[in-house]
Amino acid sequence: MKVLVATEKPFAKTAVDGIRNIVEKAGYTLALLEKYTDVNDLYKAVADADALIVRSDKVTKEVVAAAQNLKIVVRAGAGFDNLDLAACTERGIVAMNTPGQNSNAVAELALGMMVYMARNQYTPGTGSELKGKKLGIHAYGNVGRLAAHIAKGFGMEVYAFDPFVPADKMKAEGIIPVEKMEDLYSTCHYISLHIPANEQTKKSIGYNLLSRMPKGGCLINTARKEVINEEEIVKAMEERADLKYCADIAPANAEEMKAKFGTRFFATPKKMGAETAEANINAGLAAANQIVKFFQTGDKTFQVNK
Numbered sequence: 001m002k003v004l005v006a007t008e009k010p011f012a013k014t015a016v017d018g019i020r021n022i023v024e025k026a027g028y029t030l031a032l033l034e035k036y037t038d039v040n041d042l043y044k045a046v047a048d049a050d051a052l053i054v055r056s057d058k059v060t061k062e063v064v065a066a067a068q069n070l071k072i073v074v075r076a077g078a079g080f081d082n083l084d085l086a087a088c089t090e091r092g093i094v095a096m097n098t099p100g101q102n103s104n105a106v107a108e109l110a111l112g113m114m115v116y117m118a119r120n121q122y123t124p125g126t127g128s129e130l131k132g133k134k135l136g137i138h139a140y141g142n143v144g145r146l147a148a149h150i151a152k153g154f155g156m157e158v159y160a161f162d163p164f165v166p167a168d169k170m171k172a173e174g175i176i177p178v179e180k181m182e183d184l185y186s187t188c189h190y191i192s193l194h195i196p197a198n199e200q201t202k203k204s205i206g207y208n209l210l211s212r213m214p215k216g217g218c219l220i221n222t223a224r225k226e227v228i229n230e231e232e233i234v235k236a237m238e239e240r241a242d243l244k245y246c247a248d249i250a251p252a253n254a255e256e257m258k259a260k261f262g263t264r265f266f267a268t269p270k271k272m273g274a275e276t277a278e279a280n281i282n283a284g285l286a287a288a289n290q291i292v293k294f295f296q297t298g299d300k301t302f303q304v305n306k
């Protein structure tokens with residue numbers, strides 16, 4: 001049985017060592033394809049793989065077609081918008097993610113970004129504090145919940161919008177539930193985005209939401225760039241010189257935004273929310289364990305293509 005780890009953005013070495021240990025202990029072989037720049041290398045490497053572990057690597061229908069032995073693919077992380085689920089399902093391949101495993105790293109980055117933007121990207125001049133400010137968590141899942149918890153430590157007042165989470169659960173955790181998405185944006189100085197990228201959410205965050213934010217409003221996006229309507233964000237920020245946008249992974253118009261908005265805009269050059277040794281270990285090892293469990297017991301917990 002061959003398990004391929006294909007990561008254009010490699011895991012920390014300790015995580016790879018841990019994955020190898022789990023895979024070899026189960027009697028399987030580990031193959032590693034890291035930092036590949038040519039997708040043909042992935043097609044070749046996956047040809048005889050029974051299982052595949054990826055990060056944000058795109059598992060397209062071409063990858064699936066090249067992987068004739070593949071039975072399971074695990075996205076070591078939360079968002080699985082990089083997997084062609086229909087292609088997997090058609091071939092009977094089980095697709096999974098590892099929810100919650102890298103959430104703390106992303107939540108910490110979201111708060112770090114808030115401080116960075118509040119202090120004008122650490123350039124000289126007067127900034128502001130997070131204490132006493134209202135934070136809106138847009139989607140109260142694993143990351144949103146942790147970001148909310150950390151924010152309370154900063155003394156922020158935390159609100160959340162999530163139609164899939166009961167208001168009572170939020171209240172029990174000291175969070176103020178908001179029924180309408182628009183109201184979250186009208187209320188909060190900071191919005192932290194934690195929605196997945198799918199057909200319903202793509203380009204859903206734009207002018208109508210950003211322009212409602214109170215004075216000094218700052219949008220923090222550690223989710224996906226695809227959920228943002230970039231042209232509309234530019235329009236809102238052109239109209240109001242107080243609005244800010246900070247993103248983990250540069251939008252297509254990053255250069256334009258940098259030139260126009262200076263310290264009101266920041267984007268990481270490469271997605272780094274889950275780039276901690278701890279997150280790599282948590283998500284990588286979980287992926288390896290899920291694969292072993294699947295082969296040994298048929299366990300399909302965390303399957304996403306049901």
Ligand code: 3PG
Pocket residue numbers: 009055056057076077078079080102271272273274275
């Ligand atoms: C996720 O969805 O888990 C995060 O975006 C992490 O993505 P990465 O594994 O590419 O860093």
